[in-house]
Amino acid sequence: MARTRRREIKRVPRTDAALPEYDRGALPEGLLTRRQLRAQGLSPGGHDPVGILRCKACAYRPQWSCIHPTRAWLYSVHRARLKRTPTLAQERALDQAMAARQTCPRCRRRYYFCLPLRTLGCCLECHDGTPADPTSYVAPPGHALAA
Structure with missing residues (x-):
């Protein structure tokens, strides 16, 4: 050694x-x-x-x-x-970057936290069926929230 x-x-x-x-x-x-x-x-x-x-x-x-x-x-x-205040274009670019990290590619839900996309490739619910708290994401457009 x-x-x-x-x-x-x-x-x-x-x-x-x-x-x-x-x-x-x-x-x-x-x-x-x-x-x-x-x-x-x-x-x-x-x-x-x-x-x-x-x-x-x-x-x-x-x-x-x-x-x-x-x-x-x-x-x-x-x-x-x-401090400088960001322009609207800068804020939009940051929101798009965060959306890419927070949106599951399978179910299209946008979570309020970053997903493990490098390791799992999707949210936990899509990966292994662990139910997600309905208050932790925004449903994709056109889908009604399950009650």
Whole structure:
């Protein structure tokens, strides 16, 4: 059995890091992660990050720069812009893409969740007879809902 070599991690002292790093709970005002910006209806607006939010594990190593994939980029709220609203054509294209993932090719029902089309190729009711909850799908046009 072949052994895999350990990946070599290059440590960078925290003072040599390209961006300032902040520990969790010690963020200055006006810096937010991308998710926090989205929750407020904002986007980074094309600006680069201004800092790094360190991961939990790096709290025990304050002298080293955080290189873990769980770190987060911090953006300035003052540079952020409002999120763009999609056009009607974009919304229609997204709805068509979701319809392709949610519609069973056999019974033509559109479910409110994505179907396992790669593995099963259809909904569970068509695949093995498991009855579907009538509130979990929309019947195809021209078919009456079974009561």
